[in-house]
Amino acid sequence: MRNILIVGAGRSSAALVRYLLKKSFEEDLNLIIADISVENANSLVMGHENSSVVELDIFNIESRKKLVKNADIVVSMLPARFHLEIAKDCLDFKKNLVTASYISEDLSAMNKDVKEAGLIFMNEIGLDPGIDHMSAMQVIDRIKAQGGKMILFESFTGGLVAPESDNNLWNYKFTWNPRNVVVAGQGGVAKFIQEGKYKYIPYHKLFRRTEFLSIEGYGKFEALANRDSLNYREIYGLQDALTLYRGTIRRIGYSRAWNIFVQLGMTDDSYVMEGSEKMSYRDFTNSFLPYKPHDSVELKLRHYLKIDQDDVIWEKLLELDIFNGDKIVGIKDATPAQILQRILMDSWTLAEDDKDMIVMYHKFGYELNGVKKQIESNMVVLGEDQTYTAMAKTVGLPVAMATLDILNGKIKTPGVQLPISKEVYEPILKELEEYGIQFKEKDVDYLGYNPHNLGV
Amino acid sequence: MRNILIVGAGRSSAALVRYLLKKSFEEDLNLIIADISVENANSLVMGHENSSVVELDIFNIESRKKLVKNADIVVSMLPARFHLEIAKDCLDFKKNLVTASYISEDLSAMNKDVKEAGLIFMNEIGLDPGIDHMSAMQVIDRIKAQGGKMILFESFTGGLVAPESDNNLWNYKFTWNPRNVVVAGQGGVAKFIQEGKYKYIPYHKLFRRTEFLSIEGYGKFEALANRDSLNYREIYGLQDALTLYRGTIRRIGYSRAWNIFVQLGMTDDSYVMEGSEKMSYRDFTNSFLPYKPHDSVELKLRHYLKIDQDDVIWEKLLELDIFNGDKIVGIKDATPAQILQRILMDSWTLAEDDKDMIVMYHKFGYELNGVKKQIESNMVVLGEDQTYTAMAKTVGLPVAMATLDILNGKIKTPGVQLPISKEVYEPILKELEEYGIQFKEKDVDYLGYNPHNLGV
DSSP: OEEEEEEOOSGGGHHHHHHHHHHHHHHTEEEEEEESOHHHHHHHHTTOTTEEEEEOOTTOHHHHHHHHHHOSEEEEOSOGGGHHHHHHHHHHTTOEEEESSOOOHHHHTTHHHHHHTTOEEEOSOBBTTBHHHHHHHHHHHHHHHTTOEEEEEEEEEEEEEOGGGOOSTTOOOBOSOHHHHHTTTOSSOEEEEETTEEEEEOHHHHTTSOEEEEETTTEEEEEEEOTBTTTTTTTTTOTTOSEEEEEEEEETTHHHHHHHHHHHTTTOOSSOOTTTTTOBHHHHHHTTSOOOTTSOHHHHHHHHTTOOTTOHHHHHHHHHTTTOSSOBOOOTTOOHHHHHHHHHHHHHBOOTTOOEEEEEEEEEEEEETTEEEEEEEEEEEEOSSSSSOHHHHHHHHHHHHHHHHHHTTSSOOOEEEOSOSHHHHHHHHHHHHTTTOOOEEEEEEOOOSOTTOTTO | OEEEEEEOOSGGGHHHHHHHHHHHHHHTEEEEEEESOHHHHHHHHTTOTTEEEEEOOTTOHHHHHHHHHHOSEEEEOSOGGGHHHHHHHHHHHTOEEEESSOOOHHHHTTHHHHHHTTOEEEOSOBBTTBHHHHHHHHHHHHHHHTTOEEEEEEEEEEEEEOGGGOOSTTOOOBOSOHHHHHTTTOSSOEEEEETTEEEEEOHHHHTTSOEEEEETTTEEEEEEEOTBTTTTTTTTTOTTOSEEEEEEEEETTHHHHHHHHHHHTTTOOSSOOTTGGGOBHHHHHHTTSOOOTTSOHHHHHHHHTTOOTTOHHHHHHHHHTTTOSSOBOOOTTOOHHHHHHHHHHHHHBOOTTOOEEEEEEEEEEEEETTEEEEEEEEEEEEOSSSSSOHHHHHHHHHHHHHHHHHHTTSSOOOEEEOSOSHHHHHHHHHHHHTTTOOOEEEEEEOOOSOTTOTTO
16 A cells, blocks of 8 residues: 555545545545544544544644655645744655645755655645646647747636536635635736736726736636736746746626725735724725715715716626625624625635636747748636536545656656646646537637737 | 034024124123034034034943033034934933934833922924924914814825926925935824714825825925824824824825836835846836836836826836936845935935925814814925025024024923914914014914715
């Protein structure tokens, strides 16, 4: 039996554990699930004979080291900030490691030691980051192998509610950490390139600069720019691309309405509001509006942000009950973002039988034999239920597959890495198709952003 | 002879030095001006017999300590971050200290030692902070002495161009550190109270939430909220006031036009723009607009920010030449704020014979014998020339007067302090009147923000 230690039994571990347990007989696997909550861990394996469950406080060095020492490979599904200690243990005991998180600078600094020890520390192998890397690199490598030159790359991902469970005006529910949704886009300017021109969007304009995209069978979506469009330029080998743009997908109309919260200042997470605990939703809204006791909060807001009488934005705000004077926030020393999250959770929490949906969309522009061409590819994954959500599957399955591929020697190259090499992405993307996680690709006319070469 | 050590010979030291030199014969004063630039120091005293000039690098501990040791009192006109070292020297050698800067936490922590040594460390005794504290406390103390209860306090200050030198569409020129003007309002939400309701304005809405105010003989002005309206609540003894608001004064229309820069993202000082050195002003503007080679930068901007064809905002932008494709930024690795500053300095730098103007405006609301009353007071100071600017006078003179009052034992109370006690503000405000720095006060009807007591 080969021992796989999985640290962290959160929501994203469900599909990962199910996959490995299914394979456990033919592949001779034994799973050790370690979590601070034995209950969480138990609910994932439900007494499966090829599994055991351990209570682990990650700060208990002794128990942690003991578990790593006895494992053949370690999977860390903890929040990213806890990976480093596990990684150090893995280096000490010469164990391979798999995570779905971004490679931190500290982890990156271990690369030389990890390589020398002949170990594989595979990271960013969930959905985003993860499937986005693999699916992009597969097409980019193919284009380059044909002699093509990459001139455009755009990539969009969104965690949404499935069409069958989509029953609010925002066409949105929380399918992942709500906090990340509320503060999305903050912390720095969004920077990207279009046709060689650097463009910058400040946070307070981000939700007014969306682009539309269509997916056959699923209709239209909108995308807003991520902060980090240029992060992977070198890693993907796109130094010469004139257009690089990464974004987040929402249903059309979401961003224009969300902009109301941004403009009011409701998404600010940097200060605590006076009297937040006893504040009503209406008080909260009124805090961002001028003091004018003659006028209603409603009319002040409409006037301040110039919302027309018949604008659907208004209905979206009403649906969230932000003018309710009886609903109380009930959180002490809360920031605006925390209060907004509370208000949204009343409306956007997934119901028992709701399903989620993951959408990913890439555009690849390239020049081959003097002709500009474009490939568009997209992936849509629907959740099965509240446990095997589209998010849990698209994050957990690539992690599980990479773990097994490393154990079985299919992935060989040592080092602290992300899944951009053929050795990694090819078998995993192929296997993901068996689980309904696949890309539809089509050739389209190259459009770019300057089809008539104006000003060039 | 009593030795006054003045560290820092910047612009704001001119009026300070002139005052003290004038008094030097009758008061037996000798001024030692220490600065990293002997030239700057010399230009202030011009060989006056009761003065000497020393080259001082503030980080040269030995020379610094020697100078402090030989002084009878020390005035630090350095940037605020350098005060602490001087303050420590003053404590060591038992010397009184005067600065025009905000009391830092580090300085505040020295209060006990300073008191025990019987020393006076007087701070915040320039214009703002300084004259604002003194003029406000004089009225507040008087109202309280009459048995009145403070219910409203608003205070506004602005450094502007004098009407006779006001010849651009913005009615504004740089009369002080341009950088502070460009980044004004950043770094946190603006928070204040109106009629007991806390209100919050995020940065990107700050310049759209101005209030108007009038000053006889000078016309209308606008004021935008400072971040810190509640900072002095306890210090001024205004715990029960229902309205507290502090703001910055501009000429009407400035903020609405400045908002264009905020909306575009041009005031951001948090990141460096690609290729800033060779960028034209037009490129800079275009960086914040969508890539659309079919459309002009002008029309993209008008459409993005919905600027009407006949809106004077447009003329203000043209006046600054932000669409000029030939003018080059010429600063390497510059932030948007640095580039905007460069562009503005082309238009807003004071000409040789331009004069500046300081405007301060207070509103005091109070209840006396069951009747609500209001006092409004304002001060307007005009500059004499480029050396004795209104700013230099209003900052330097209170510092100079406090220095002499401390030397002469008129100010007695020891401790790290700001000028809020009668002992300090009464003689200084009185003497400032001789220099044309005085407040006009009038009783008006109490208006507050809810005159008809709606919803109360």
